[in-house]
Amino acid sequence: FDLFSATMPFYRCNICDVISKDLLEHSRHLEGKRHGRNVLIASGEIPATRPNSIPGCQNSTGCTSSAKKKRRMERESQAIVSASLLLNPEKETIIPFKAILLNGHLQDHNTAHPIPVGFQCERQYGDLWRSLILAEVRAQLDDPVKVKAGVDRLPLLLRSAEPMPNIIQKVSDEAAYALVFSVSSAERKCDAELRTGSVVLLHVKESAHPEIERMGYVTRCCRDELAVEAWFPSPKWNPAVLRHSTFFVSPLASVTTLERMYSACTQLDKIPSGILQELLHGRPAALNTVLPAALQTCGNGDTGLNVAQMTAVNTFHQSQGQITLVQGPPGTGKTKTVLAIVGLLCKESPILVTAPSNKAIQELCNRFVRQSPTVESLLITAEEPASLSTQPCAGVVLEGFADRVLAGVTCMLQSGHNTNEVYKALGSLHFRAPMLFEGAVGRQWDKLQEILNCHDDDAARNVCSDMHSRLVDALQSRTVALESLEEELVRSARVVFCTLSVCGRSNLCHGALHGRVLVVDEAAQALEPEILISLCACRPSKVLVIGDPEQLPAVVVSPVAKRLGLGRSLMGRLRECGHQCLMLTMQYRMNPQITQLSNSLFYRGLLEDAPSVCGGKRDLSWFREHPWLGPVSFIDAASGRASRVGTSLQNLREVEMVVQVVHHLVDKNGVRPRDIGVITFYSAQVACLRDALRARAGLLVNTVDGFQGGERPIILLSFVRASSE
Numbered sequence: 001f002d003l004f005s006a007t008m009p010f011y012r013c014n015i016c017d018v019i020s021k022d023l024l025e026h027s028r029h030l031e032g033k034r035h036g037r038n039v040l041i042a043s044g045e046i047p048a049t050r051p052n053s054i055p056g057c058q059n060s061t062g063c064t065s066s067a068k069k070k071r072r073m074e075r076e077s078q079a080i081v082s083a084s085l086l087l088n089p090e091k092e093t094i095i096p097f098k099a100i101l102l103n104g105h106l107q108d109h110n111t112a113h114p115i116p117v118g119f120q121c122e123r124q125y126g127d128l129w130r131s132l133i134l135a136e137v138r139a140q141l142d143d144p145v146k147v148k149a150g151v152d153r154l155p156l157l158l159r160s161a162e163p164m165p166n167i168i169q170k171v172s173d174e175a176a177y178a179l180v181f182s183v184s185s186a187e188r189k190c191d192a193e194l195r196t197g198s199v200v201l202l203h204v205k206e207s208a209h210p211e212i213e214r215m216g217y218v219t220r221c222c223r224d225e226l227a228v229e230a231w232f233p234s235p236k237w238n239p240a241v242l243r244h245s246t247f248f249v250s251p252l253a254s255v256t257t258l259e260r261m262y263s264a265c266t267q268l269d270k271i272p273s274g275i276l277q278e279l280l281h282g283r284p285a286a287l288n289t290v291l292p293a294a295l296q297t298c299g300n301g302d303t304g305l306n307v308a309q310m311t312a313v314n315t316f317h318q319s320q321g322q323i324t325l326v327q328g329p330p331g332t333g334k335t336k337t338v339l340a341i342v343g344l345l346c347k348e349s350p351i352l353v354t355a356p357s358n359k360a361i362q363e364l365c366n367r368f369v370r371q372s373p374t375v376e377s378l379l380i381t382a383e384e385p386a387s388l389s390t391q392p393c394a395g396v397v398l399e400g401f402a403d404r405v406l407a408g409v410t411c412m413l414q415s416g417h418n419t420n421e422v423y424k425a426l427g428s429l430h431f432r433a434p435m436l437f438e439g440a441v442g443r444q445w446d447k448l449q450e451i452l453n454c455h456d457d458d459a460a461r462n463v464c465s466d467m468h469s470r471l472v473d474a475l476q477s478r479t480v481a482l483e484s485l486e487e488e489l490v491r492s493a494r495v496v497f498c499t500l501s502v503c504g505r506s507n508l509c510h511g512a513l514h515g516r517v518l519v520v521d522e523a524a525q526a527l528e529p530e531i532l533i534s535l536c537a538c539r540p541s542k543v544l545v546i547g548d549p550e551q552l553p554a555v556v557v558s559p560v561a562k563r564l565g566l567g568r569s570l571m572g573r574l575r576e577c578g579h580q581c582l583m584l585t586m587q588y589r590m591n592p593q594i595t596q597l598s599n600s601l602f603y604r605g606l607l608e609d610a611p612s613v614c615g616g617k618r619d620l621s622w623f624r625e626h627p628w629l630g631p632v633s634f635i636d637a638a639s640g641r642a643s644r645v646g647t648s649l650q651n652l653r654e655v656e657m658v659v660q661v662v663h664h665l666v667d668k669n670g671v672r673p674r675d676i677g678v679i680t681f682y683s684a685q686v687a688c689l690r691d692a693l694r695a696r697a698g699l700l701v702n703t704v705d706g707f708q709g710g711e712r713p714i715i716l717l718s719f720v721r722a723s724s725e
Helices: 021-035 066-087 097-102 122-141 144-149 185-190 256-265 273-281 307-318 334-345 358-371 392-396 401-415 419-432 434-441 444-453 457-476 482-492 528-538 559-564 570-576 592-603 652-669 683-692
Strands: 154-164 174-182 198-204 212-221 225-233 246-254 323-327 351-355 377-380 495-499 517-520 543-547 581-583 643-645 648-650 676-680 700-703 714-718
Touching (some): 122 246, 256 528, 273 323, 273 570, 307 323, 307 334, 307 581, 334 358, 351 358, 401 419, 401 457, 401 482, 528 570, 543 570, 570 581, 652 683, 683 700
Parallel strands (some): 323 543, 351 517, 517 543, 676 700
Antiparallel strands (some): 198 246, 212 225
């Protein structure tokens, strides 16, 4: 199972970085002599390196004996041969994610290696990322909090158990089963963590069988049943004989995104070759910064973009099959730039806009729908449509899209709207989902157009009403498969918004997103394999990667994976490769003194203050009277100590000090609570602060991660950590 086994000492330490040219030629000679074929190894320039510096060489001080040198060379040659066999596309079999997870061999994949700045070949790129993804899976499933929570188990009745094909039969004595459990509405309410993509712990104890605990993977989660894949020892255990027995099910973690990341690392051939080469090596070529006159004002009624924003728009617009990096520090108009790019390019090509979080992608979609309401947009989200009902993006959510259009037609027909308006509403659905129309109404659409041309309003209204009834019946009876309808809607949308993980849905991986321009917002908060999901699903013509590597990174649970580079973003790695990166430099949000601090710590003095933040328009009287509350103030909570609450931390002295500062601002200086945000790094501290400030309606308290993207004129930051040392 382990692609980084002990037979691959060279590959483990980046094969192309450590093998000298002479050693490589000698190895090729021996390999060709013994096997009649060349060593499969990454091409490219190989730096000369002392052979005795290679891990695994026996004589680390140098080798003067020709016999020892010959034996060492033969050992090293054999290692390369072993590596070539494992890397041979005809011989390598990549074990699927679920098989590794459920077969009990996840711990076998315990060899992970650092992510280099650049990669020598596609195979190395995929293998190294997969090893770190599995390390992250192990860490999430081994989380002591989740294991402890597993004591609270949900009893479910086993309805059926069917054997499944064992894809790794040659190396496993276990059998795979598809289990289906009955779930009542009460049980569903008790455990909201049971959803598709969750890993669960199954526990069963029957008199005829030994007690056993196995991990399972939730493949389907419906209203009254739960489908789980699991592996059991064979032939000792056969869950098929335990029908109507009670299993205890404990949710451990959701690994849907990690599974999609792992899968993307096995499908790198789907990424266009030019973009893949830039992923491996970066692109240090010069950027085109000449601004066409047409870009001096950009957008629909927009007041215009500044020079840095226009440069980013033009550079990406002119790029061909490339990855364009844009760094957007806080307050520099990153979202405005993204919307300008999408608004400009959607006239020329369909676009996929992605981000790592639902919050980020919904904000982008809301602003785009307000800016360009006539563009065919679609939001694919894992959230319930009802939770978005008050937002502008509610009308473009994929789930229930056709039902909402027809509901609008129903209201038009009942309220006596003009027939042309009803025709336009039906026409929008006909354009977005022609297969639905063909299956439900046949040639009535053509008949309606003929009647309208004859100006027979009553006849046209009757046809519209009949078409509407047939379409409603088709949707309710599922005459047209839901998956096919959704695929049609995605294909016809000019701009699609979804998270990086959602791009890996099965119904989006079969061409519905192919060939679009790809925009990845908040890219510095995404793991690199997470971006690979969108690259494989979209197969883009070109890619915009925009974010800020100096802000919050992606969350990585595994300390090993984090240390080896899983948490480093694609933006950060490509910049280290020398890939050109544009930067938005004019900030419109912060007090200039905050800009000075950010410039000195993170942005190399490149940030500039817009006139709107330098003109003294803000009411700052509340801190002029109290210098200790200046634009940037550090208050020493010397007497405070951090105390542990479960796996989190709290500092009660800092809570008291925050309450005092809020009292001073609100009660003595008239600052509105809704203008204050309190953020901290620990959930336990959030709970204490919310309890202490619950009387301050409108004041926002959250973790740094939870507050990401939010804005308040005044921010109080509680660091929490403090010790007697």
